[in-house]
Amino acid sequence: EAGVTQSPTHLIKTRGQQATLRCSPISGHTSVYWYQQALGLGLQFLLWYDEGEERNRGNFPPRFSGRQFPNYSSELNVNALELEDSALYLCASSLDGDSNQPQHFGDGTRLSIL
């Protein structure tokens, strides 16, 4: 069974540009989560989508947005990139939105802002 897949592996942008990160969940999973792992800050929750709807959002500015498609894959968009957006972005999926379901993580997209 394929795990959570993320693309691209690495992404290099300059300040002010826009970045799009993609995530394919484990087959059969309907919930997708996004986390940011910035240096020295640990893993921070960004967004949760389930069945195409946004269920919760972390404490990030509105220029961080996303969506979930009918096939349950997801996109994270970051507009007006700033230097502090440089981080590893992890996507996770779970079978459904039930709190007992574990989240399974992909290997991440490393976003570097020059």
Add this chain to the structure above:
Amino acid sequence: GDSVTQMEGPVTLSEEAFLTINCTYTATGYPSLFWYVQYPGEGLQLLLKATKADDKGSNKGFEATYRKETTSFHLEKGSVQVSDSAVYFCAPRGAGGTSYGKLTFGQGTILTVHP
């Protein structure tokens, strides 16, 4: 908001030693509790979980018991191996409010096991 306090590392042990990594949390509502592990060069993997009070999660010789009264979820292993060297993360999953659905991660505990 939710928070997690993990035992500070790094933790260095000899093979076959007993391991305890302490974890305490504050969370809204009745969270499910998870331990994740990150081996060198690899991504985050689920190690074990417990979803209600007094549940014991176990996997690969590791165990942790959901202690609601002390809001703790300490990770233990009776005899560690070199292959257990990794970073370990305790993470409650929020059950309501602004924490709904999200995992809150501790800072991680680096474990190194020597032969």
